[in-house]
Amino acid sequence: MDIQEFHDYVDAGKLIRPGTEQQKMLSYLSNEARKITTKMNRDYYSSQEIRQFISELTGKVVDETLSIFPPFYTDSGKNITLGKNVFINAGCNFQDQGGIFIGDHTLIGHNVVLATLNHGIQPEDRTTLYPAPIIIGKNVWIGSNATILPGVTIGDNSIIAAGAVVSKNVSPNTIVGGVPAKVVKIIEIASDI
Numbered sequence: 001m002d003i004q005e006f007h008d009y010v011d012a013g014k015l016i017r018p019g020t021e022q023q024k025m026l027s028y029l030s031n032e033a034r035k036i037t038t039k040m041n042r043d044y045y046s047s048q049e050i051r052q053f054i055s056e057l058t059g060k061v062v063d064e065t066l067s068i069f070p071p072f073y074t075d076s077g078k079n080i081t082l083g084k085n086v087f088i089n090a091g092c093n094f095q096d097q098g099g100i101f102i103g104d105h106t107l108i109g110h111n112v113v114l115a116t117l118n119h120g121i122q123p124e125d126r127t128t129l130y131p132a133p134i135i136i137g138k139n140v141w142i143g144s145n146a147t148i149l150p151g152v153t154i155g156d157n158s159i160i161a162a163g164a165v166v167s168k169n170v171s172p173n174t175i176v177g178g179v180p181a182k183v184v185k186i187i188e189i190a191s192d193i
Contacts, residue, residue, distance in 0.1 A: 016129040029076040041071035098131030109144035118150045
């Protein structure tokens with residue numbers, strides 16, 4: 001199984017069971033990601049050097065407007081897609097096997113967790129992984145220590161309050177907060193922008 005076959009498999013929402021080719025590829029990608037992030041996180045690097053690390057990590061050339069403050073952690077990297085003018089603050093952890101898509105002009109605060117894998121509920125099914133993508137629209141602001149769970153889509157212009165746990169989709173132009181996150185306010189978008 002190659003990386004593209006693996007992504008096609010998980011992007012279709014298929015389960016990852018222990019001992020399968022998919023689980024072996026997941027482990028391989030995790031080990032490769034740890035090598036890259038360990039190197040990136042252990043010393044000071046310029047913004048350009050950080051972008052080179054992220055390009056290696058994702059397997060895609062990232063836009064020159066991307067800004068990431070290490071440390072940054074991921075357990076694959078190859079299923080992350082980043083838009084333009086994205087800012088990711090220090091201490092973030094992206095579990096991206098299920099796919100993470102981040103739109104243009106998104107701001108992500110300290111220690112944000114994006115988790116795209118879940119486990120089975122029944123004890124005998126706990127080692128089975130259930131992938132589901134996280135899709136973050138444009139102009140989104142995710143506050144520090146927020147957690148976004150598998151399968152969540154966050155609409156354009158929305159704000160996720162610090163410390164929120166987001167388990168359901170967030171409509172565009174909405175502020176959510178709390179555990180679990182609930183609508184706090186609807187953002188009135190100025191028509192003259």
